[in-house]
Amino acid sequence: MVAEEKITYEDQGAAANGVVLSVKDLKMHFPIKEGLRRKTVGHVYAVDGVSFDVGHAETLGLVGESGCGKSTTARAVIRLLDPTDGEINFLGTDITRMSRKDLRPIRRDMQIVFQDPYASLNPRMTVREIVAEPLRIHGLYEDGGEDRVAELLRTVQLSPEHGNRFPHEFSGGQRQRIGIARALALNPTMLLLDEPVSALDVSIQAQVINLLQEIQGELDLSYLFIAHDLSVVRHISHRVGVMYLGHIVELGTREEIFENPTHPYTQALLSAVPIPDPRRREGRERIVLRGDVPNPANPPSGCVFRTRCWKAQDICAEEEPPLIEQFGHLSACHFAAPVEVISKSEAN
Amino acid sequence: MTEPVLSIRDLVVEFDTTDGVVHAVDGVSYDVHPGETMGVVGESGSGKSVTVMAALGLIQIPPGRIVNGEVLYKGRNILGLDEDELRKIRNKEIAMIFQDPMTSLNPVFKVGDQIAEALLVHDDKLTDDAARKRTVDLLEMVGVPNPDRRFDQYPHEYSGGMRQRAMIAMAMANQPSVLIADEPTTALDVTIQAQVLEVMKVAAEETGAGTVMITHDLGVVAEMADRVTVMYAGRVVESGTVDEIFHNPKHPYTLGLMMSLPRVTGEMQKLLPIPGNPPSVISLPPGCAFHPRCRMSEGRELCRTKVPELVEASPGHMSACHFPDEVAIEAKREASVTGLEV
Numbered sequence: 001m002v003a004e005e006k007i008t009y010e011d012q013g014a015a016a017n018g019v020v021l022s023v024k025d026l027k028m029h030f031p032i033k034e035g036l037r038r039k040t041v042g043h044v045y046a047v048d049g050v051s052f053d054v055g056h057a058e059t060l061g062l063v064g065e066s067g068c069g070k071s072t073t074a075r076a077v078i079r080l081l082d083p084t085d086g087e088i089n090f091l092g093t094d095i096t097r098m099s100r101k102d103l104r105p106i107r108r109d110m111q112i113v114f115q116d117p118y119a120s121l122n123p124r125m126t127v128r129e130i131v132a133e134p135l136r137i138h139g140l141y142e143d144g145g146e147d148r149v150a151e152l153l154r155t156v157q158l159s160p161e162h163g164n165r166f167p168h169e170f171s172g173g174q175r176q177r178i179g180i181a182r183a184l185a186l187n188p189t190m191l192l193l194d195e196p197v198s199a200l201d202v203s204i205q206a207q208v209i210n211l212l213q214e215i216q217g218e219l220d221l222s223y224l225f226i227a228h229d230l231s232v233v234r235h236i237s238h239r240v241g242v243m244y245l246g247h248i249v250e251l252g253t254r255e256e257i258f259e260n261p262t263h264p265y266t267q268a269l270l271s272a273v274p275i276p277d278p279r280r281r282e283g284r285e286r287i288v289l290r291g292d293v294p295n296p297a298n299p300p301s302g303c304v305f306r307t308r309c310w311k312a313q314d315i316c317a318e319e320e321p322p323l324i325e326q327f328g329h330l331s332a333c334h335f336a337a338p339v340e341v342i343s344k345s346e347a348n
Numbered sequence: 349m350t351e352p353v354l355s356i357r358d359l360v361v362e363f364d365t366t367d368g369v370v371h372a373v374d375g376v377s378y379d380v381h382p383g384e385t386m387g388v389v390g391e392s393g394s395g396k397s398v399t400v401m402a403a404l405g406l407i408q409i410p411p412g413r414i415v416n417g418e419v420l421y422k423g424r425n426i427l428g429l430d431e432d433e434l435r436k437i438r439n440k441e442i443a444m445i446f447q448d449p450m451t452s453l454n455p456v457f458k459v460g461d462q463i464a465e466a467l468l469v470h471d472d473k474l475t476d477d478a479a480r481k482r483t484v485d486l487l488e489m490v491g492v493p494n495p496d497r498r499f500d501q502y503p504h505e506y507s508g509g510m511r512q513r514a515m516i517a518m519a520m521a522n523q524p525s526v527l528i529a530d531e532p533t534t535a536l537d538v539t540i541q542a543q544v545l546e547v548m549k550v551a552a553e554e555t556g557a558g559t560v561m562i563t564h565d566l567g568v569v570a571e572m573a574d575r576v577t578v579m580y581a582g583r584v585v586e587s588g589t590v591d592e593i594f595h596n597p598k599h600p601y602t603l604g605l606m607m608s609l610p611r612v613t614g615e616m617q618k619l620l621p622i623p624g625n626p627p628s629v630i631s632l633p634p635g636c637a638f639h640p641r642c643r644m645s646e647g648r649e650l651c652r653t654k655v656p657e658l659v660e661a662s663p664g665h666m667s668a669c670h671f672p673d674e675v676a677i678e679a680k681r682e683a684s685v686t687g688l689e690v
Contacts, residue, residue: 202391273567
């Protein structure tokens with residue numbers, strides 16, 4: 001009942017190669033205003049030229065530290081923000097400059113799940129109302145909406161009887177399931193998942209990760225999965241993009257990124273992850289980065305990572321390294337070279 | 349082995365709430381020896397923070413209440429000492445590092461002055477100049493660049509990682525015998541976390557203190573701890589050396605945590621979560637508090653009726669499970685699902 005007007009991925013010429021979302025050179029600059037007249041005195045370059053594709057039934061993980069622009073990227077992609085520049089192509093349609101009204105049918109196909117399950121659910125609505133709301137907004141509730149809500153609650157492994165309760169009666173993990181049920185209500189093609197498990201305890205986090213994987217398998221969903229936790233990203237993603245200061249610095253399959261990273265930042269990041277195995281404590285080499293992430297309002301010239309990079313040369317300040325194929329996958333470094341930072345075989 | 353520098357014995361802490369009595373800490377015991385790091389792991393609400401807060405007289409009474417227990421610092425019970433005496437021990441003898449360095453530093457005072465104050469409070473003879481010099485040394489030790497200039501800056505001028513370093517410097521200031529770090533790196537990015545953990549190791553070495561590292565992060569524990577205490581629903585369910593806990597767990601909850609954890613090393617093919625949710629500490633399940641979520645307890649009367657005591661399952665390795673020797677068998681079974689050999 002929901003699917004009639006849905007743009008399906010098979011219908012789309014541009015999507016025929018399996019690409020559901022294609023982002024090209026996306027820029028999101030926020031003006032810095034000062035003084036009584038709110039004069040623009042500069043910009044925060046939160047996202048500064050990001051390009052990636054997400055395929056049918058594929059998970060692309062975007063990983064990076066706070067302030068790297070990964071969440072801003074997701075918000076611009078779903079047009080909660082108006083991008084400064086670039087192109088967002090979803091199911092063959094350019095949605096970069098689309099009006100709110102025209103975006104409505106698109107929004108059915110692309111839904112977002114937020115990090116904080118306490119802030120993203122209206123405390124005055126019952127769970128049934130929360131999950132039914134997207135159906136009502138799109139005029140689909142009258143026709144079998146009640147059954148649909150029950151089905152959605154079962155999909156996320158909550159019982160339909162939970163529908164009469166309010167969000168405060170649920171734990172963090174259950175709330176996140178409610179958020180996922182709401183996102184699934186309109187049968188989307190793609191979910192943007194912005195740190196969906198970061199606020200959850202390990203045992204609950206595992207439940208939600210498994211749920212996301214099961215749903216993807218059943219419904220052939222595409223995921224853009226945003227997280228700072230490299231272990232979670234490795235576990236759930238098919239391909240991974242590593243972000244630093246508004247740029248994707250490396251992009252490849254998860255094996256390429258985790259087993260054969262070529263960008264110094266990816267290598268430093270992987271070397272810093274604590275590994276839950278005391279037998280690996282010895283003999284691990286840690287790449288310690290100097291200093292802090294530069295101010296995104298005043299990013300370094302050339303390569304944005306050069307101020308903290310041990311490989312930096314003159315060229316790094318002069319020329320911005322393009323994200324190009326090196327050693328089998330994309331890397332934005334003048335001196336890209338594969339290094340095995342984490343090996344499987346070390347254990348035991 | 350040396351005498352423990354800090355020993356928590358049978359601590360019971362309750363809180364009165366409108367919904368009933370919260371049994372936040374229910375008979376917790378662990379020891380910390382000089383120079384070692386004791387990792388205390390557990391999920392939110394397991395009582396890992398409340399245990400040390402209560403031990404140091406930092407919970408509000410009422411609604412809180414210490415029902416039972418002893419906290420032995422160098423053999424002397426400090427539980428129930430009056431505030432003046434406790435204040436002398438806190439920071440000087442037992443120093444704490446909290447999760448959020450922004451809320452534990454005063455925003456209107458210079459960082460350097462706050463560290464110097466910690467020194468001056470406990471030493472009447474120290475001059476201001478000497479305190480400044482010692483503070484600059486401390487800042488340098490924890491890796492704050494340009495420590496002399498940084499001394500005169502305010503907390504907002506420090507980044508998150510730098511603030512946590514300043515907190516560690518403050519904790520080290522009086523050469524404490526015990527360092528208690530409560531989720532010291534949880535708010536930090538992974539590259540900054542790595543730096544701060546390195547600094548924590550330096551701090552422990554410099555002071556020779558026994559460290560209590562409270563965290564929910566098994567990676568941090570594996571990296572830092574010598575011994576580990578695992579907590580669940582206000583109780584200790586397992587304790588032992590870090591290698592035993594990770595490679596020979598004897599409690600199904602500990603095993604459940606391992607099998608729930610995605611690995612950056614890629615060994616985990618499929619996660620096997622612990623089913624259900626943690627119990628309410630207002631009304632704990634009868635018997636073993638973990639039994640409703642335990643794959644090993646199915647059909648077992650004992651788990652539902654009798655609270656298992658924390659007893660030695662093998663030398664130096666304590667478990668509060670009725671069937672500690674079956675955990676290894678369960679681990680093999682679960683490994684066939686997850687691909688992770690414990």
